Amino acid sequence: MAQPDKTMVQSHVREIAQAHATREGPLLPILHAVQAEFGHIPDAALPVIADVLNISTAEVHGVVTFYHDFRSKPAGRSVLKICRAEACQSMGGKALAERAQAALGVDWHETTADGAVTLEPVYCLGLCSCAPAAMLDDRLQARLNETTLDDLIAEARA
Known part of the structure; x- marks a missing residue:
């Protein structure tokens, strides 16, 4: 475009x-x-x-x-936010974040080469009792695990 x-x-x-x-x-x-x-x-x-x-x-x-919510360049078609707060970290969030970075081939605040997905850290989605958590566009995902993360990434890339 x-x-x-x-x-x-x-x-x-x-x-x-x-x-x-x-x-x-x-x-x-x-x-x-x-x-x-x-x-x-x-x-x-x-x-x-x-x-x-x-x-x-x-x-x-x-x-x-x-402010992390402001971008200086356009985001991908989808934005995947992974919670980096303490509750999510204590429930395996760090490993899931690393998995997302590896699967997408990007670091935080970067967009995949095909423009499909921007990966962003977020510091609390308010789902601490259901950690770890993520958000794909405006949809929350609680109790994130490798399978649900892979599903979110596949959905975002589609």
Whole structure:
């Protein structure tokens, strides 16, 4: 798929930013709206957001890079998140995470070469009593094991 024109991106980001600029603490809602629109936060968006909010581009960049939910490049068609919190780790989550990385051939925050799957760590899905846990797109998977992980990866690649 062709990337949108930089001028078009900046124009649309300006509209989004201006729509949220009067809110209290507008930066996070703007970033969420931009990512919802483009699937990530394009580099061209940062100076526009900074201009609308009268803050530095470095401040916007700092927020984008601080929060793991924001992406600077498009995600794969599916996003597989594996819980890295203590409860999941204590129930075998580390081995499952390593299995996912090996099966997909990617590290955290990377996307498979075919663009099918982005692998992300997440620090608590709220399923501690049913650990380990994962999320494929918006669907939770509790009591993750090698079989259910393999099934999730196969589903994401389909």
